[in-house]
Amino acid sequence: xxxxxxxxxxxxxxxxxxxxxxxxxxxxxVLVVGGRIAEVGVGLTAPDDALEIDAAGGILMPxxxxxxxxxxxxxxxxxxxxxxxxxxxxxxxxxxGKLFRPEDVHAGNLLGAIEAIDAGVTTTVDWxxxxxTPDHADAAVDALEAVDGRFVLxxxxxxxxxxxxxxxPEFRDFxxxxxxxxxxxxxxxxxxVTGDPAFPExxxxxxxxxxxxxxxxxxxxxxxxNDDGIxxxxxxxxxxxxxxxxxxxxxxxxxxxxxxxxxxxxxxSTESEQSAGQGYPPTWQLRHHDIPVSLSMDTSVxxxxxxxxxxxxxxxxxxxxxxxxxxxxxxxxxxCHLRAEQVVEWATRGGARxxxxxxxxxxxxxxxxxxxxxxxxxxxxxxxxxxxxxxxVVFQAQRGDVHTVLVGGRVVKRDGRLVGVDLAAAxxxxxxxxxxxxxxMGEEAWRRGMNPDIPETAILENPYQYTEWxxxxxQWKH
Ligand SMILES: [Zn+2]
Numbered sequence: 278x279x280x281x282x283x284x285x286x287x288x289x290x291x292x293x294x295x296x297x298x299x300x301x302x303x304x305x306x307v308l309v310v311g312g313r314i315a316e317v318g319v320g321l322t323a324p325d326d327a328l329e330i331d332a333a334g335g336i337l338m339p340x341x342x343x344x345x346x347x348x349x350x351x352x353x354x355x356x357x358x359x360x361x362x363x364x365x366x367x368x369x370x371x372x373x374g375k376l377f378r379p380e381d382v383h384a385g386n387l388l389g390a391i392e393a394i395d396a397g398v399t400t401t402v403d404w405x406x407x408x409x410t411p412d413h414a415d416a417a418v419d420a421l422e423a424v425d426g427r428f429v430l431x432x433x434x435x436x437x438x439x440x441x442x443x444x445x446p447e448f449r450d451f452x453x454x455x456x457x458x459x460x461x462x463x464x465x466x467x468x469x470v471t472g473d474p475a476f477p478e479x480x481x482x483x484x485x486x487x488x489x490x491x492x493x494x495x496x497x498x499x500x501x502x503n504d505d506g507i508x509x510x511x512x513x514x515x516x517x518x519x520x521x522x523x524x525x526x527x528x529x530x531x532x533x534x535x536x537x538x539x540x541x542x543x544x545x546s547t548e549s550e551q552s553a554g555q556g557y558p559p560t561w562q563l564r565h566h567d568i569p570v571s572l573s574m575d576t577s578v579x580x581x582x583x584x585x586x587x588x589x590x591x592x593x594x595x596x597x598x599x600x601x602x603x604x605x606x607x608x609x610x611x612x613c614h615l616r617a618e619q620v621v622e623w624a625t626r627g628g629a630r631x632x633x634x635x636x637x638x639x640x641x642x643x644x645x646x647x648x649x650x651x652x653x654x655x656x657x658x659x660x661x662x663x664x665x666x667x668x669x670v671v672f673q674a675q676r677g678d679v680h681t682v683l684v685g686g687r688v689v690k691r692d693g694r695l696v697g698v699d700l701a702a703a704x705x706x707x708x709x710x711x712x713x714x715x716x717x718m719g720e721e722a723w724r725r726g727m728n729p730d731i732p733e734t735a736i737l738e739n740p741y742q743y744t745e746w747x748x749x750x751x752q753w754k755h
Contacts, residue, residue, distance in 0.1 A: 285309040285683060286323035287651060290332025293666055295339050295625045295640040299618060301666050307337055309647040312686030317641055328688070330681055334660065335653025336670060338621070339640050340399025340684065341584040342628020344544040345431075345493065345523045345573035348403045349382040349417065351389030352710045356727055357578040362500070362553045364729050365578070369407075370435050373726070376717050377407050377710075379416035384706035386420035389577060391698055394426040396583035396676040397650035399684045400628065400638060401426065402573075404467050404493060404523070406433030411447045418455050425689045425697065427648070429632060430456070431493050433467030439481035443468070452488060463632060465491045465521070469498075472505030482515040491519035491633070493544070497528035498555040507532040516541055521631050523573070524549070525563070526556025533566040542569040542631040545623075547590040549575035558594040560615060570623045571631040583676040588620045592671055618667040646685050653680040654693075 286309070292302040294317060306321040307314065323329070350369070357365060368374065377385075386403065393401045403421060408414040414432065421428040432451075434442040442448055443466060456464045466485045470478050485492050492515070496502050507528065510516050518540030525536070525543040536543070547558040553575075563570055572587040574580055595615040603610045629639025638646050652674045654660045660678060663669050682690035689696055715723050745754045 282311070284311075284315075284324045284327040285330065285647070285686065285688065286321065286327045287330045287332040287337055287649070287681075290335050290337040290651065290653075291663060291666055292317060292641060293336060293338040293621065293670070294642060295622065296642045299622070299667075305337075307332075307641055307649060309649065309683060309686045312647055314641055314643050314645050314647050314649075316643055330651065330691075332651050332653060334655060335651050335680060336663065336666060336674070337641065338650050338652065338670065339625045340638065340648030340650055340682065341397055341624045342400040342571065342632065342639065343393065343398050343573050343582065343584060343587075344402045344521055344571040344628050344631050345404050345546060345575060346389065346393070346401055346582055347406065347576040347578075348389035348401070348420075349377065349385040349405060349407045351392065351577040351582070352377075352381055352385030352707050353714070354388075354577045354581075355579075357576075359727075359729055360553065360579065361729075362498070362555065364726070365553060368726055373714060373718060374407055375409070375436065376714055377409075377413070378713070379410070379412040380706065381710040381713065382407055382413050383416035383420045384703070384710045386417050387423065387703040388707050389582060390421055390424040390426055390428060391695065391700060391703055392577065392582045394424065394682055394684065394689045394698075395679065395695055396581075396585070397652070397679045397682050398582065398584055399426055399648040399650070399682065400429070400462060400632070400634070401582075402429045402431050402465065402493065402521075402632070404431045404433065406435045406467055408432060408434045408442075409436050411451050414451050415455065418459070418461065422460050425687055426684050427462035427638070429463035429465060430461050431465035431467035438477060439466070439468035440477045440479070443481035443484045448484075463634070464488075465493045467493050469495045469502050470506035470510055472503055472509065474505075474509075476509045476513060478509075479513060479515075482510070482513070486515075491521065493521040493523060495524055495555075496522040497525040497532065497559070499527045500554075503527065504529050504532045507535055511535040511539065518542075519633055521571070524555040524559070526550050526559045528559075530566075533562060533568060537566045537568050542571055542627075544571050544573045544631065545591060546573045546575040546587070547594050548580045548586060551590065551594060552579060557598060558591060560591060560595045561598045564614065569627060569630055571627040572620075572624050581676070584624045585670075585675050588617075588624050588671045591623070592617060592620045616667075617665070617671040620671050621667045647683050648685065649681075649683040650679060651681040652678045654678040
């Protein structure tokens with residue numbers, strides 16, 4: 278992705294710089310030159326050829342960062358709305374995930390990548406664990422390179438052990454061809470550590486070390502990964518500041534201590550943890566261990582890929598936990614620990630830090646890449662008044678209010694419309710993926726997959742009599 282040469286100046290917005298002091302500047306301009314933030318302040322002088330964008334009534338903030346999203350699964354958007362992890366594992370790991378051809382991974386990635394930039398998520402980690410063959414991997418990268426966002430490929434393959442795919446000559450060849458000197462924003466290796474005492478994952482960690490690639494791993498997932506995996510990683514020296522622990526929701530203090538001591542970060546996917554059952558969103562634990570947090574949306578098979586949802590649900594879940602625990606002790610929470618400002622930090626700087634990109638993205642400060650989001654919607658009653666800027670982003674604004682998005686100074690969305698994106702083409706590719714899956718599986722299996730059985734609800738015994746209206750006597754019957 279190359280920056281456009283034309284400078285851009287946003288005029289008269291409420292600027293959340295997300296610099297170290299979280300400086301907020303009302304009525305300020307943001308000047309972008311050569312793809313980078315040149316200046317932020319009031320009444321800036323801009324070059325004559327600058328594109329002027331009126332930000333009055335809006336909020337300017339850094340592009341958001343999603344540190345864990347299975348973009349390929351966007352091809353089946355919303356299909357798993359009523360799933361738990363049980364249906365998810367059966368569907369993607371054992372059954373239908375195998376049916377994804379390279380063009381299906383491409384289709385999902387393309388639509389998911391477009392969805393991200395549309396929502397102001399300018400950097401996304403594609404946690405791509407459907408790469409069954411090098412052709413699948415090429416198809417995934419082709420899609421990411423076709424969209425003007427920042428994408429980090431986290432390479433994975435759930436159909437093999439990481440000690441198999443990571444050590445294969447095909448994987449090394451792919452890395453040479455597409456990653457070394459490629460156009461992606463970064464590269465990670467994505468695999469889980471089962472806790473097998475033989476620690477077969479060692480071979481994959483060694484490859485990651487050799488390639489200088491960060492490892493991202495689903496850790497602390499109820500019924501799947503636990504403290505044993507963390508302990509094995511730690512004892513074998515494979516935990517470091519670049520390691521991203523996804524969910525980390527069902528771990529003991531010992532594991533959190535190991536993560537904190539080795540400088541790792543946790544990617545919290547609150548909406549996922551709440552519905553799918555990995556464990557309670559762990560922010561309330563992470564603050565006690567001083568572990569840095571980033572946010573993520575996991576997969577559009579359940580939830581749309583926008584970080585407004587992540588911020589809102591994360592703040593709510595943290596407070597919900599705090600109140601619940603206090604009430605169980607007959608106590609009252611009078612002051613919440615977690616603040617909206619902190620959650621905005623997690624959605625921007627937190628993600629940048631997790632990816633080792635904190636000096637280049639995540640804030641609107643001179644010299645950084647110009648990944649800029651303008652939240653502005655003059656037709657919406659919800660965009661006025663803006664009194665608490667960070668709180669407004671978290672609890673009031675939503676993806677439909679994303680007016681303009683810049684990635685590296687390039688305008689990818691303007692006036693609420695994507696720029697230079699062929700959405701219809703992406704939709705057509707996804708439609709043919711759906712046709713392929715439905716045909717291969719058959720309608721019956723397709724319908725069953727979407728509609729898991731509902732367990733019976735036990736109606737509790739009630740000592741009170743129901744009150745009933747007697748039409749004959751026109752009186753309540755007791
Ligand atoms: Zn995941």
